[in-house]
Amino acid sequence: MNLPPINIGNIDIKLAFGGFVLNVLYVKFGYFHTSMREHSHSYGSYELHYIPSGQGILVAEGKRYPLTPGTLFMTGPNVAHEQIPDHSDPMAEYCVFLEVLPGDSQPAASKYSTNKENLLSELLVNTPFWIGLDNENMMALFEMLADELSAKRIGFHHMATNILEMIITRMVRQYTKHSSSLLDVPVKTLDDSRMLTIENCFLNEYHSITLGQLADRLGLSTRQTERTVQKQYGVSFKDKKQQSRMGAAAQLLTTTDMTISAIAAEIGFATLEQFSHSFKQYHGMTATQYRSRRK
Template sequence: MEFIYTEPIGLADLAVLEVGTQACPPDMKFGPAVRDMYILHYIHSGYGTYSAEGRSVPVGPGELFLVVPDIVHSYWADPAEPWHYSWFGFAGAMAARLSKQAGFTGPAPVRTPDPSISIDPLFRNLLSLREAPAKELLLTGLLYQIFGMLAIPDDTPPLRTDVGLHVRKAVAFINARYADPIGLADIAAHVGLDAKYVCRLFQQRLSMSPYRYLTDLRMRKACRLLRSQLLGIAEIARSVGYLDPLLFSRMFKRTVGLSPSAYREKARQENSGIK
């Protein structure tokens, strides 16, 4: 297995957090578990099965499957012809919308692209960007390209331009200030709109509230800090905007499904095993 972690500074709408590739052994299995980001897998060769929310789907060469944050899932290689796949781990304000427009909907979302679409080379080139000075931008550009190739025309009416501008401004504020004890009133004041109206715009654009976006962002940042094994729980809590470590621990378990200490131990074990 080979993979790259990134530091997607300033990429609010879509940010690649990691990429990798693995030729799996016949007994390879991941889960049941939850992840704190979206993970898009592409199958270069071989076969396997993806399972989530009570549905199991066989997946083979040229197909893709999407792991959705906070959903218990598992996937495993075919014992006779184990798969070789590559993946993007990503997050951002537009992650859910882009995934839906690319056709990843329902439990255990799997896509079989049109044969005329050549996606394989985009996934095979991921690790060649390891030393690129702007690898975060290049990898995010590749992911946008993949979503563009998979996109299904959206029959919903476009939102007014100012709606998008207000939401992007609010998202940028949250991304910059998530480590501070901010709330809805601070977000609304920054945008210059009524708090209830800001909530309505977030629901229209992102299908979530500003509070949910802020909490999800804080939990993703906390997960990365916990995986690094460098800071204590109280230090991580303060680093993501929680002055009370107990409140942080409750919110983390409610969002991720594990306590911070249990998540850290699980990450430690995974770092010495397979993806």
């Protein structure tokens, strides 16, 4: 299957969606050859995933779901999730990452929406997790989006915006056709570049990032940064970093043959003793016990 890649780069795309505005932070395409370790998104952040080919497993909210061609799923605020590919048939994925902004961010002409449109947007923000099989021909939309972004013909920004609106709309329409987890989620906002910086630091630099370093990158004081992390995740910087470290440790224990000492060093602990104490305190068992039970 020859799948077209998508990357919006630095293009600013905001979608009027019922009573909200969706700030599209990135659209990406790629293949999973290794697992994406367990992580979660901040308040107001949603990630749409579409699997056009390949096989794998999604672990979300403590449950395992098979990923097959045509699978769609949305992961919203504080939904811990992990993607595990089938190495004999690695899955491809289109991913749309967006931030929900309040409706007063819309231009005046865009603020008029029907009750059905408002229901659609409320269904999106009140559903932190949903998974099902596509029955709205989403692949055709991703192909159209890829064509517009690669060719960059006159009006491509307008076209890309319209196609992304259709992608989100067709996604949320399908919530009502399958069972879904409907929970109220607070919708908060943060400057998009700062939000991505925070997300990426906890996902990729959990082993070494400090509060001071993150504050410097955000252009904020350490106190402001601490408040920002608390606002976005509901926990302190220290607790969020520990959560990321322990998630990475759990993945390494179950997917590699690395020694426990090597894992401790890999995720940023100075000594094995410090790691062992933290791991047992967090997971309720030793690293050795965790590895033997999960493998």
